Amino acid sequence: MRTISIVNQKGGCGKTTTTVNLAGALAADGFAVLVVDMDPQAHASLALGVEPDDLEENLYEVLVDPTGASKLSRIILNACPGIDLAPAGIVLSALEQKLASENHEARTERLSAALSSLQTAYDFVLIDCPPAVSLLTFNALRASQEVIVPLETSSFAVDGVQKLLETIALLMDRVGHSLSVRVLPTLYDGRTRYARETLGEIRELFKELCFDSVVRLNVKLREAAQKGVPINLYAPKANGSLDYAAVAMEVALGAPKDVTAAIAENEALETQSAREIVIEYRDSEAGDVRIAGDFNGWVPDRDVLSRVEAQGRTRVWVKVLRLPPGTYQYRYFVDGRWRVDPANQDISAGPMGQTNSVLHVR
Numbered sequence: 001m002r003t004i005s006i007v008n009q010k011g012g013c014g015k016t017t018t019t020v021n022l023a024g025a026l027a028a029d030g031f032a033v034l035v036v037d038m039d040p041q042a043h044a045s046l047a048l049g050v051e052p053d054d055l056e057e058n059l060y061e062v063l064v065d066p067t068g069a070s071k072l073s074r075i076i077l078n079a080c081p082g083i084d085l086a087p088a089g090i091v092l093s094a095l096e097q098k099l100a101s102e103n104h105e106a107r108t109e110r111l112s113a114a115l116s117s118l119q120t121a122y123d124f125v126l127i128d129c130p131p132a133v134s135l136l137t138f139n140a141l142r143a144s145q146e147v148i149v150p151l152e153t154s155s156f157a158v159d160g161v162q163k164l165l166e167t168i169a170l171l172m173d174r175v176g177h178s179l180s181v182r183v184l185p186t187l188y189d190g191r192t193r194y195a196r197e198t199l200g201e202i203r204e205l206f207k208e209l210c211f212d213s214v215v216r217l218n219v220k221l222r223e224a225a226q227k228g229v230p231i232n233l234y235a236p237k238a239n240g241s242l243d244y245a246a247v248a249m250e251v252a253l254g255a256p257k258d259v260t261a262a263i264a265e266n267e268a269l270e271t272q273s274a275r276e277i278v279i280e281y282r283d284s285e286a287g288d289v290r291i292a293g294d295f296n297g298w299v300p301d302r303d304v305l306s307r308v309e310a311q312g313r314t315r316v317w318v319k320v321l322r323l324p325p326g327t328y329q330y331r332y333f334v335d336g337r338w339r340v341d342p343a344n345q346d347i348s349a350g351p352m353g354q355t356n357s358v359l360h361v362r
């Protein structure tokens with residue numbers, strides 16, 4: 001049994017759509033799938049044709065009570081061919097407060113305990129998470145070995161993903177089990193240049209942690225949700241159906257790598273674009289001090305944050321550079337004249353025979 005959480009604290013990025021339609025595609029491939037709806041909004045339940053208000057019991061009963069694990073089989077219903085559902089209900093939003101007095105350990109292992117008590121064997125358990133890093137999400141992650149992060153390819157979707165990966169790593173530390181993470185580009189509109197560029201950025205940022213498949217924008221996905229069935233049962237030839245079939249194939253092929261590697265890789269990339277270097281130039285006579293180097297095309301002060309401070313008669317020019325790791329040559333441009341950095345002993349001959357200061361960014 002592979003348990004996969006569909007997680008992103010950002011709302012509307014396609015978590016529920018991914019959960020339901022990946023379930024549909026896996027079921028069509030002959031796998032037995034259980035969808036666990038951990039979102040009080042119960043959108044996954046609705047998208048599988050189940051009206052939460054008609055049910056007497058839902059996941060709340062399973063999670064609220066320390067002995068509730070055994071109730072899981074009781075609340076599970078068959079939603080579509082090959083797909084069972086553990087439905088949500090709005091009461092789930094009260095769970096966090098209800099369990100506030102219990103320790104973290106006890107509160108976060110409820111779903112995991114319930115799933116391990118299941119008699120029926122599923123090939124896949126897909127957990128749809130709410131758009132928050134909440135107790136419900138922690139329960140889902142604890143119960144999972146894998147995570148899929150849907151990422152919208154049409155906005156500043158990449159922001160916050162590093163934070164999410166860190167949260168997942170933190171949780172892994174606490175529970176002592178590892179999670180594999182993969183990012184799935186969704187809501188992709190290939191007609192716009194912006195979306196194409198964003199997809200390129202996502203691929204560059206996440207590399208092999210990114211699915212090869214992309215879920216295109218397809219109105220049939222929305223319609224299928226309204227009909228209460230996965231898209232393969234509603235419009236099997238629509239792009240949405242083909243895309244989720246491709247995602248299912250990638251999922252069925254196996255789990256990706258561990259989140260720690262993902263974070264290390266991502267951090268390396270982040271620092272590559274965001275390392276901040278602060279250097280100072282002190283002088284009691286100079287009026288205008290700029291910096292130029294191979295980091296800014298030798299254009300004095302281009303892309304450099306600069307400020308001047310007074311220290312008695314001496315003025316201090318503080319230069320802030322944002323540089324990827326590497327070795328750079330530079331010089332100051334003081335009142336219209338080039339000069340090396342007097343505070344830096346590391347110098348080198350430049351290509352034109354001039355002497356430059358050298359900066360190593362690690």
Ligand SMILES: Nc1ncnc2c1ncn2[C@@H]1O[C@H](COP(=O)(O)OP(=O)(O)OP(=O)(O)O)[C@@H](O)[C@H]1O
Nearest residue numbers: 011012013014015016017131187216217218219222
């Ligand atoms: N590929 C797509 N093409 C067209 N519409 C889509 C696509 N994916 C999702 N949608 C629609 O976008 C909306 C948001 O998607 P969805 O509910 O799956 O996001 P979510 O991340 O689960 O949101 P929430 O954070 O509120 O739980 C829904 O109306 C859904 O039908």
Ligand SMILES: [Mg+2]
Nearest residue numbers: 015016039043
């Ligand atoms: Mg949702």
